[in-house]
Amino acid sequence: MNPVTRTLDRRQFLKSATASGAGLLLLKSTTLFGAATPSKKLNVALIGVWGRGLAHYNALKGENVVALCDVNETRFADALKAFPGAKTYVDWRKCLDHRGLDAVVICTADHTHAHIAMWAMNRNLHVYCEKPIGMSVEECRLLRAKYLEKKNRIATQAGTQRHALPNFARVRELVRDGAVGELSGVFAWGNRQLRRPGYLPGEGSPPSTFHYDLWIGPSPYHPYNPGYFSGGPGANCLQWNMYWDFGTGQVGDMGNHTMDLAWNAIDAGLPTAVEAKGEAFNPDVTPVELTAHFDHPANQWRPAIRVSWYQGGHLPTAPKNYIDLNKVGHGVMFKGSKGILLADFNSRMLFPVGDADLTYYKVRSKDQLTPPVGDFQEQFYNACKTDLKTSCNFDYNGLMTEQMALGLAAYRAGKRLDYDGKAGRFTNDAAANALLKRPYREGWPING
Numbered sequence: 001m002n003p004v005t006r007t008l009d010r011r012q013f014l015k016s017a018t019a020s021g022a023g024l025l026l027l028k029s030t031t032l033f034g035a036a037t038p039s040k041k042l043n044v045a046l047i048g049v050w051g052r053g054l055a056h057y058n059a060l061k062g063e064n065v066v067a068l069c070d071v072n073e074t075r076f077a078d079a080l081k082a083f084p085g086a087k088t089y090v091d092w093r094k095c096l097d098h099r100g101l102d103a104v105v106i107c108t109a110d111h112t113h114a115h116i117a118m119w120a121m122n123r124n125l126h127v128y129c130e131k132p133i134g135m136s137v138e139e140c141r142l143l144r145a146k147y148l149e150k151k152n153r154i155a156t157q158a159g160t161q162r163h164a165l166p167n168f169a170r171v172r173e174l175v176r177d178g179a180v181g182e183l184s185g186v187f188a189w190g191n192r193q194l195r196r197p198g199y200l201p202g203e204g205s206p207p208s209t210f211h212y213d214l215w216i217g218p219s220p221y222h223p224y225n226p227g228y229f230s231g232g233p234g235a236n237c238l239q240w241n242m243y244w245d246f247g248t249g250q251v252g253d254m255g256n257h258t259m260d261l262a263w264n265a266i267d268a269g270l271p272t273a274v275e276a277k278g279e280a281f282n283p284d285v286t287p288v289e290l291t292a293h294f295d296h297p298a299n300q301w302r303p304a305i306r307v308s309w310y311q312g313g314h315l316p317t318a319p320k321n322y323i324d325l326n327k328v329g330h331g332v333m334f335k336g337s338k339g340i341l342l343a344d345f346n347s348r349m350l351f352p353v354g355d356a357d358l359t360y361y362k363v364r365s366k367d368q369l370t371p372p373v374g375d376f377q378e379q380f381y382n383a384c385k386t387d388l389k390t391s392c393n394f395d396y397n398g399l400m401t402e403q404m405a406l407g408l409a410a411y412r413a414g415k416r417l418d419y420d421g422k423a424g425r426f427t428n429d430a431a432a433n434a435l436l437k438r439p440y441r442e443g444w445p446i447n448g
């Protein structure tokens with residue numbers, strides 16, 4: 001493969017292809033990455049067609065949606081209006097064997113993400129998976145390892161689409177350019193509070209059009225209750241994501257978006273130690289209130305830092321007492337020797353500390369700014385057809401989601417744990433290693 005062709009984006013490729021006869025020949029005869037040429041539409045399966053799935057329809061209209069999968073058959077009528085001719089499936093395992101697939105978009109409940117993504121990568125399919133890509137440390141590690149094994153063949157994108165907001169790049173630039181001086185600590189928080197007493201009691205039976213057993217999928221069985229499915233489109237996840245067997249609470253919900261704002265700016269790998277505390281442990285429900293601290297070693301441009309996650313009303317200390325962090329629903333703070341940077345998804349504020357006068361910091365010129373990501377979903381489809389490069393692949397997001405899952409494991413262990421990121425093991429408490437994975441129902445292997 002010509003390395004130049006690899007790096008061209010779809011539009012560039014089409015432009016150069018139409019400008020030369022040779023290009024046209026190449027368009028017809030070359031198959032990039034065994035999947036598609038830039039001018040060819042991808043054959044995509046959308047798994048989970050309603051709710052968050054709806055937010056993918058616009059970008060998917062530029063591709064061939066050949067398969068639609070949902071455990072709720074009543075969702076197909078509208079989906080087929082958008083994608084007529086697609087074949088429908090209720091079982092994602094069968095859907096993944098649809099002939100000629102190039103890519104899958106996964107918008108199902110969290111407890112099936114890692115399974116579907118692994119099975120899809122095993123079939124050499126490009127994968128866009130809504131966040132969180134995994135619920136346990138083990139799931140994140142398996143996904144990341146599989147992606148790294150296949151990264152010259154497939155593209156992956158974790159569904160943290162806020163990453164494309166220009167503020168993400170501006171925050172990274174400020175941190176990297178030294179606007180806070182030498183970085184010492186990073187604090188991220190979210191204030192969504194969904195308090196649930198425990199799994200819902202069994203109530204009624206699912207309608208014949210709803211395949212509840214397939215919805216439960218790999219998770220331990222819990223009886224049906226319509227309450228799990230009573231939310232509006234794109235918000236129904238809030239009806240099930242607090243329960244350990246279906247989600248990871250705010251860690252996998254807004255936490256995946258908010259920690260991304262921090263993670264994007266710190267070039268971190270896995271932490272070497274983690275500790276967490278929160279409300280009393282509930283075997284059914286993930287904690288609302290939680291604080292987790294992660295120790296990260298130094299890298300080439302910054303010293304060792306501590307990264308912290310706060311949720312459910314827990315908050316770091318504000319830089320000034322006239323700043324009320326309660327009013328920043330989802331935010332990040334970067335603390336350094338010369339200043340503090342406070343940001344949410346769309347805005348940022350810099351507070352020089354003491355008598356720091358900002359002369360230590362050089363503002364970038366316009367032409368030095370990070371180029372915009374553009375449309376986040378389109379970035380994925382373009383990557384599938386060209387250079388396989390996305391902003392939030394399973395390497396980048398897998399490390400971050402593993403870290404967040406480590407926070408929940410440390411919360412359950414109730415102690416500070418030393419972590420060997422290479423081996424994926426706690427080194428000072430063998431029993432705590434049991435918390436790195438979650439139980440599966442028989443017959444639902446993750447690596448199928």
Ligand SMILES: NC(=O)c1ccc[n+]([C@@H]2O[C@H](COP(=O)([O-])OP(=O)(O)OC[C@H]3O[C@@H](n4cnc5c(N)ncnc54)[C@H](O)[C@@H]3O)[C@@H](O)[C@H]2O)c1
Pocket residue numbers: 047048049050051052053069070071072075090092107108109110112130131132159160161214215217233234235236237238252253
């Ligand atoms: N990126 C974002 O901003 C964002 C926003 C909302 C939700 N999400 C994520 O999207 C996912 C879905 O959230 P939601 O609120 O749409 O949930 P939901 O419960 O409404 O499910 C979405 C659709 O998937 C179907 N589904 C569920 N399990 C399935 C399975 N095993 N096989 C096939 N179809 C299945 C449902 O029937 C439904 O049609 C969650 O993981 C959530 O974290 C992301």
